[in-house]
Amino acid sequence: MSTRMVIASAFLCCTASAAMAQTTAKPADPVFARAQAMVSDGNGAAGRALIDSVIAATPPMAPLYPQALFWRASLASNAADAESDYKHIVVDYPLAPQAADALLRLAQLELARGDRDGALAHLQRIPRDYPRSKSLARASYWTARVLFEKNDIPHACAANESALAQADSTEIELRNQIQYQGQRCPAPATVANAAPAAAVSSAPSSTAPANPSTAVVPPTQPSTSPAGTVAIVPPPTVSKPETTSKVIAQSPKPETITKPATQSIRPVPTEANDAKPSIVDPSKAPKAAASPASGYSVQVAAYNHKADADKLVATLKSRGYAARVDGTVTPFRVRIGRYATENDAEDALKKLKAKRMDGFVVKAPQL
Secondary structure (H helix, E strand, O other): OHHHHHHHHHHHHHHHHHHHHHHOOOOOOHHHHHHHHHHHOOOHHHHHHHHHHHHHHOOOOOOHHHHHHHHHHHOOOOHHHHHHHHHHHHHHOOOOOOHHHHHHHHHHHHHHOOOHHHHHHHHHHHHHHOOOOOOHHHHHHHHHHHHHHOOOHHHHHHHHHHHHHHOOOOOHHHHHHHHHHHHHOOOOHHHHHHHHHHHHHHHHHHHOOOOHHHHHOOOOOOOHHHHHHHHHOHHHHHHHHHHHHHHHHOOOOOHHHHHHHHHHHOHHHHHHHHOOHHHHHHHHHHHHHHHHHHOEEEEEEEEOOHHHHHHHHHHHHHOOOOEEEEOOOOOEEEEEEEEOOHHHHHHHHHHHHHOOOOOEEEEOOOO
16 A cells, blocks of 8 residues: 555645646636745745645635645645545536546546546546536646556547647647657558558559450460459450450440440439438437436535535525526535527626626536
């Protein structure tokens, strides 16, 4: 157990400064910047004591409080202290701007301990609970990294490709890491198969201009040259030798060539007409019916205990809000309303903020 904690602590120390640079989109508070400078200069005890003094002087409901917790976790001297503060943010301040990054840090700590499933559980919550977070690209990158370690190559490559699509063009270092990790993905099979096909199609094109009569006349093994062409492109070479021998004996009009062409064209529409539409329609019908039933909602809270979520829902309902609890496992998310469009949900969120309530717009689950 002590060995795992040492590994996690080493991982925390190596990634703390770089991760803070990635996470804080806005300039850091001067107090936190000074504390980080102290830790970087080797005076870690004084830097952490400075953040402790900020936490002690800040009310728990103030927006500065989860921010201070996040900084204390980022500059912690050991993984256990960091994990405690990150969990404090995720559980008690799920709507704080630092919540998504706290989940990402918890996943990194789990991975450092070798708990890949625990890391995935934290990472998968980020796009689900914070779909607009700026940490989506990094979450997808780390998801791919965990899946690579689990040897789940197809899903790992899909997550890595998603990370590259989500990464901002200014995140050069992150994009380099994603592209480097993507080298573990196999090359598409269609590219490998396309090259021989192109070579085969180009080979008969050089031999195709030869006249059919000259293909029949040459002495010295007349059967070997057609055999070689048949092996490369069966349709043209098989039809040409047969039709040329028949055309010379029967008539100059290439009737035998046009008939196979019409026969090859006719089966195509019949196959399309024979396709059973009943197989396609049921799959489309649920999707069309599900979209208006799902819509968008405003999420205002998330709890680890359903009783707490139910209590808030009862309070909101007493105030006239159409509140409910979504989810059968933690976190139990408290959401308001079902809106047909995202703009309608945004308008509802503005009205909530005007009444000093905070939240964010999410896609509502199907009824």
